[in-house]
Amino acid sequence: MKIDIFRLPNQTTILFWLIVLVFLGSVLLGAAVPAPIFLWPLALGLLLLPLRAYFNQPRRLFKASHLKFAGDEFAELQAELARQTQVLGLRLVPRIAITPNKMFPVRSFGTYHHWYIGISETKARQWQNGLQDPLECRVYTSVMVHELYHFKTGDYWQMGYAGELFRTALGFIGWLLFFYLGYGYLMVTAGPAVLAMDPAETLQSLMVAMPEAESMLRGAFPSSEEMARLRSAAAGLQLSFILDFVMASLAPMIFTLALLFIFFWRKLLRMREVYADAGAAQTAGKTQPLIAVLAGIPLQFLPQSPSVQLTTVSPHGTLTWKSILEWLRKLFHYHPDTIERMRYLKDPSRLYCRWIDTAILAGTLVLTLDVYILSPMTLMQVGAWPLHFPVLSALIIIALNYLIPNLLLKGRIRAVLADLVKISLVVTAIRLVLLLFLFALLGSLLLLSPKTLAEVLQYAISTTARYAGPLELLSLDELSFFVIKSFGVNTLQVAAIFGLLFLGLLAIAFFLKRVNSWYALPGREVKILWASYIVVAVITLIWATLLLPIITCVLIEPSRLFSLDNLALNVLGGLATLTGGLLFFFFHRRYARRCPSCGQLVEGSFSVGKICSLCHQTLHYWLLVNYE
Amino acid sequence: MNKQTCSRLIAWAAWVLITLDALTALLIPQQFAPEQVLLMIMVVLWLIGSLTLAMAGLIILYRRFFAGWPGWSLVIGFTFLTGVLVSLHFKLGLPANVLFFFQLIWISGLLNMGTATLVLLWHHDASVGLVGWTLATMVWIFAIIWRIQGNLVEIMISSMATSGESASLSWFITLFCLTGWVFVLGVPAFLLHTGKIIWWETRTQEM
Numbered sequence: 124m125k126i127d128i129f130r131l132p133n134q135t136t137i138l139f140w141l142i143v144l145v146f147l148g149s150v151l152l153g154a155a156v157p158a159p160i161f162l163w164p165l166a167l168g169l170l171l172l173p174l175r176a177y178f179n180q181p182r183r184l185f186k187a188s189h190l191k192f193a194g195d196e197f198a199e200l201q202a203e204l205a206r207q208t209q210v211l212g213l214r215l216v217p218r219i220a221i222t223p224n225k226m227f228p229v230r231s232f233g234t235y236h237h238w239y240i241g242i243s244e245t246k247a248r249q250w251q252n253g254l255q256d257p258l259e260c261r262v263y264t265s266v267m268v269h270e271l272y273h274f275k276t277g278d279y280w281q282m283g284y285a286g287e288l289f290r291t292a293l294g295f296i297g298w299l300l301f302f303y304l305g306y307g308y309l310m311v312t313a314g315p316a317v318l319a320m321d322p323a324e325t326l327q328s329l330m331v332a333m334p335e336a337e338s339m340l341r342g343a344f345p346s347s348e349e350m351a352r353l354r355s356a357a358a359g360l361q362l363s364f365i366l367d368f369v370m371a372s373l374a375p376m377i378f379t380l381a382l383l384f385i386f387f388w389r390k391l392l393r394m395r396e397v398y399a400d401a402g403a404a405q406t407a408g409k410t411q412p413l414i415a416v417l418a419g420i421p422l423q424f425l426p427q428s429p430s431v432q433l434t435t436v437s438p439h440g441t442l443t444w445k446s447i448l449e450w451l452r453k454l455f456h457y458h459p460d461t462i463e464r465m466r467y468l469k470d471p472s473r474l475y476c477r478w479i480d481t482a483i484l485a486g487t488l489v490l491t492l493d494v495y496i497l498s499p500m501t502l503m504q505v506g507a508w509p510l511h512f513p514v515l516s517a518l519i520i521i522a523l524n525y526l527i528p529n530l531l532l533k534g535r536i537r538a539v540l541a542d543l544v545k546i547s548l549v550v551t552a553i554r555l556v557l558l559l560f561l562f563a564l565l566g567s568l569l570l571l572s573p574k575t576l577a578e579v580l581q582y583a584i585s586t587t588a589r590y591a592g593p594l595e596l597l598s599l600d601e602l603s604f605f606v607i608k609s610f611g612v613n614t615l616q617v618a619a620i621f622g623l624l625f626l627g628l629l630a631i632a633f634f635l636k637r638v639n640s641w642y643a644l645p646g647r648e649v650k651i652l653w654a655s656y657i658v659v660a661v662i663t664l665i666w667a668t669l670l671l672p673i674i675t676c677v678l679i680e681p682s683r684l685f686s687l688d689n690l691a692l693n694v695l696g697g698l699a700t701l702t703g704g705l706l707f708f709f710f711h712r713r714y715a716r717r718c719p720s721c722g723q724l725v726e727g728s729f730s731v732g733k734i735c736s737l738c739h740q741t742l743h744y745w746l747l748v749n750y751e
Numbered sequence: 752m753n754k755q756t757c758s759r760l761i762a763w764a765a766w767v768l769i770t771l772d773a774l775t776a777l778l779i780p781q782q783f784a785p786e787q788v789l790l791m792i793m794v795v796l797w798l799i800g801s802l803t804l805a806m807a808g809l810i811i812l813y814r815r816f817f818a819g820w821p822g823w824s825l826v827i828g829f830t831f832l833t834g835v836l837v838s839l840h841f842k843l844g845l846p847a848n849v850l851f852f853f854q855l856i857w858i859s860g861l862l863n864m865g866t867a868t869l870v871l872l873w874h875h876d877a878s879v880g881l882v883g884w885t886l887a888t889m890v891w892i893f894a895i896i897w898r899i900q901g902n903l904v905e906i907m908i909s910s911m912a913t914s915g916e917s918a919s920l921s922w923f924i925t926l927f928c929l930t931g932w933v934f935v936l937g938v939p940a941f942l943l944h945t946g947k948i949i950w951w952e953t954r955t956q957e958m
Binding site: 234 | 876879880883884886887888890891893894897898901902903904905908909945948949951952953954
């Protein structure tokens with residue numbers, strides 16, 4: 124018996140939403156404050172243009188890869204595909220598209236109404252011939268089912284949309300850079316000459332050329348007084364600061380995109396293969412056919428109960444330099460390596476057991492969002508609501524990625540407590556490293572070269588406060604006060620974030636453990652997971668509307684504690700607590716610890732494989748699946 | 752008449768028209784009587800019209816080439832080049848008839864930038880990129896030319912006042928026309944391609 128990973132939160136889906144929400148969320152976060160760049164259209168464009176490109180993706184792929192629909196010579200292959208589609212209960216039969224390119228990897232892609240499996244002609248013939256052979260048939264059917272599982276899990280559209288999102292975002296950022304650099308260059312080149320011009324003189328020369336347009340021209344040109352006012356206002360402007368502001372605003376967006384593309388996107392591509400492998404093994408009832416394909420060994424030479432010795436670092440073992448290097452190397456892979464895939468096939472629960480994976484995932488997410496918050500567009504919002512986004516995102520990611528599956532697998536909070544502490548520590552440590560690095564830099568500058576520090580701060584003020592005029596350099600006392608105060612406030616803030624994150628996770632764990640004991644809940648195969656999602660959502664809402672605003676107000680701006688917007692948020696949080704608490708109480712009393720078969724009370728916490736002591740019914744049997 | 756013959760006929764007709772226009776432009780008298788003004792305007796209009804039609808016919812006929820970026824760039828580059836030749840005619844010392852011929856080609860080129868853009872956008876769903884990058888490139892061209900030529904506002908005003916210098920801003924007119932075509936055709940092309948994508952998506956599974 125193995126864990127049915129399709130009954131637990133899908134990691135591919137989590138990664139997909141994480142990519143989309145982090146990128147679009149960070150753009151929208153920037154749009155929440157007055158910004159010189161039109162961020163709302165940008166955010167809307169970044170949401171809709173990839174969607175449009177995604178629907179057009181099949182045609183683009185067909186053209187780019189010279190794909191053509193499989194003809195009658197592959198009729199048997201298409202028929203087998205249709206049969207397997209029926210077995211899996213898919214709503215569409217994917218069409219096979221053939222390319223003469225021998226290097227083309229088998230690829231499942233499509234849109235909502237059109238599904239395709241792209242394959243090279245050589246491989247298609249190999250599949251077709253393999254299907255004729257009684258032994259090889261099992262292998263090729265498994266490969267086919269693997270491809271079909273990309274449609275069943277829905278990762279085909281997630282991959283399609285996220286890929287187009289990256290393409291569009293890259294184009295947008297490239298365009299913004301090119302446009303604003305050109306715009307700045309034009310301002311620098313033409314600005315002084317335009318300001319030096321006398322509008323009355325220009326108007327006079329134009330009226331000589333176009334006397335009939337006199338009234339229109341008089342209205343279009345500024346008066347000499349207006350021009351003088353403009354000149355004096357422009358005299359204080361430093362165009363280099365404006366350019367710095369634009370670059371400093373775009374840099375976090377570029378950083379976010381790069382991080383998401385390098386790590387999260389590749390992880391999504393690796394994860395989808397693991398899920399498709401698990402699906403193929405479940406359908407076949409055996410892992411051997413797929414292992415035969417992965418290992419490149421004919422099925423007849425594989426032992427019936429394969430005890431493949433997978434000699435690399437153990438996932439639960441101690442961390443060594445070798446294992447860390449190996450792990451780092453794997454971070455950059457687009458595809459999981461063969462050994463890794465075989466390991467997941469043998470033990471699918473490995474997907475959820477490594478706390479470090481979740482810690483790095485959530486930590487990088489917080490770091491990405493923090494870097495974005497360092498952008499001039501959002502710095503003015505420090506302490507205000509949008510900046511709780513990183514903590515809340517980390518809370519959700521850890522809950523979905525680690526807490527829900529591990530509480531279902533291990534049962535007790537005590538079994539995950541140490542990991543929760545470690546995850547929260549790593550997430551805050553990543554943030555602390557960034558802060559310590561910045562403070563070390565500021566501290567060394569204060570000691571070694573205060574003038575440089577004053578210049579750096581002047582530059583920071585000019586690029587973040589949207590004040591492009593000249594500033595007086597800060598005195599040594601002011602500099603020391605700034606460095607000490609910012610160090611104190613920010614370090615305390617890190618400790619507060621750790622506490623809030625850990626507390627939030629404990630609260631979620633407390634409720635999830637109880638939700639897992641709702642054995643008698645009707646439709647529990649699906650509804651237990653939904654109840655877990657609701658628990659995560661309600662606690663996140665309470666944190667977002669009640670706890671975080673109150674704590675932030677107390678720490679940063681106590682006068683805002685009783686402001687109308689803050690009170691409205693608190694009321695919303697109070698309502699969420701009340702409604703959530705009542706609903707939980709109702710369901711818990713009704714369905715908790717009752718055996719669905721005999722109706723008797725079941726003692727103790729739930730863990731996978733637990734049986735009712737009276738009727739011997741396996742509780743939450745749907746979490747398990749039987750294959751070798 | 753089959754498709755191939757028809758294509759060959761259009762190609763021949765276009766080249767014959769271009770040759771005739773070139774000969775007419777080169778042989779047309781420099782001076783004419785005041786009562787011939789209307790006739791000359793009609794001749795010039797005919798020359799511009801036929802040249803534009805011939806060039807548009809060739810672009811559409813060889814759309815396999817002009818539907819791609821190299822073909823489109825060729826038309827745009829060609830128009831810019833003839834514009835530059837027209838603006839430099841004083842320095843180059845071009846005879847009046849040759850200048851007139853280049854002016855005709857330039858004006859037809861300005862109109863046919865639209866045909867080339869239409870052909871490109873018909874075959875490629877590239878309107879967003881085209882509009883965006885044209886806008887950004889326009890800003891850069893302005894900045895660079897300001898650097899080279901000096902105060903463009905003053906040049907523009909003086910060119911309006913003295914008709915002889917108007918040719919020095921031919922690049923600006925070409926750029927203005929290009930941007931105009933890209934915006935005018937880009938927006939409907941984007942909408943039409945979006946409609947096509949939605950229509951494809953809602954169709955039953957086939958391609």
